[in-house]
Amino acid sequence: MVAFLDDDTVVRMKVELLAPAGNIECLETAYYFGADAAYIAGTEWGLRAYASNFTREGIIKAAALSKKLKKKLYITVNSVIPEEGLGDLAAYLFFLADAGVDAVIFADPAVLKIMREENIRLQKHLSTQVNTFNSMSAAFWHELGVSRIVLSRELSMESIRELIKKKPVNLEIEAFVHGAMCVAYSGRCLLSAVTTGRSGNKGECAQPCRWEYYLYEKGYDGQYFKITEDEKGTYILNSRDMMMIEHIPELIEAGITSFKIEGRMKSAYYVASTVSAYRRAIDAFLSGTKDGGLAGRLKDELIKSATRPFSTGFYFGASGQDTVKDESERRYSFAGVVLQDASEGWVTAQQRNKFLLGDTLEVLSPNLQDAAFTADKILNMDDEEQESAPHPQQTVRLPCSLPLKKGDILRKLI
Secondary structure: EEEOOOOEEEOOOEEEEEEEEOOOOHHHHHHHHHOOOEEEOOOOOOOOOOOOOHHHHHHHHHHHHHHHOOOEEEEEOOOOOOOOHHHHHHHHHHHHHOOHHHHHHHHOOOHHHHHHHHOOOOEEOOOOOOOOOOOHHHHHHHHOOOEEEEEOOOOHHHHHHHHHHHHOOEEEEEEEEEEEOOOHHHHHOHHHHHOOOOOOOOOOOHHHHOOOOOOOOOOOOOOOOOOOOOOOEEOOOOOOOOHHHHHHHHHHHHOOEEEEEOOOOOOOHHHHHHHHHHHHHHHHHHOOOOOOOOOHHHHHHHHHHHHHHHHHEOOOOOOHHHOOOOOOOOEEEEEEEEEOOOOOOOOEEEEOOEEEOOOOEEEOOOOOOEOOOOEOOOOOOOOOEEEEEEOOEEEEEEEEOOOOOOOEEEEOOO
């Protein structure tokens, strides 16, 4: 958060790094790699119906972990609420408050109305689904009890600065800094509902904007034409992913309270990679450390976990969609996760993707930078040697002199 005292003076304060967590492993990973807060969804009224999500028992466990680690936990209740769902909504919100969740991220005004009328003690965060674009809209929601606005991803940096200068003093501003972009205004799209019967506004988006499409001329059946193409195919609707790692100083100085990473459908590896990079970038700026090429190195790090090309979204106008080059030709796979601290020259890990004897395994860790080791031996838990680790989630032991810690990530170049 940044408090503006006058035109020339800015007092820098801690900004929040907010991570996605689709399951308990991702939540633990987010906190381990330095997230200040995480957002999750229950099995009800979230916009990622096909993520693992959290049962009520899982929500209680997640809230307890967050309190133990002095982190904040937010939960999405941001789908449209059908009439038949209103009867159960209040009880669910009371449950979240009792479980120890810190805030609800909502879009439907029914959620806000119930929380106000029933005096449910949860912070109220307005979802990006509402598409807040200006300071008057922000003030309107603040007057109704909203403590934080999640800005629409279509806002420019200049617009965000103006909105923050004019907003109510106590209103927090959250903005996306990394992850998938939607072809519509923050999810207000019916393409999936029309083509597949799965509504994005109910968390069931099939992402048809990511599919490949062809054109054909009537009368020439069987002759299909790509509009544009590269070596991977044609994509005429999908957006590049957002990456703002090189613009952390501008985001902090704009006065944004919370930097949000998209990705509740993503793996623990993705969470580790993104949280680690943004944590380092934020801390470096707030500590006054000169860049020294750090932003470029962190950008390369994020590319290693990418599946799509990047852009700066709409922060610098629509042209920002083309400002970041396509992803690196080097591709990495999530090889495994360390299960316990390394001891006596060995580390125990759980396999996530196949790796072979002799492979170089890079380490992603909040405690080590640019670390790697070679899998000179692979032992199963009966101390039998293997030529590879081919079995999903198999526990193996590897010789390693590095001081690896539980939760560190292993990856390999493919």
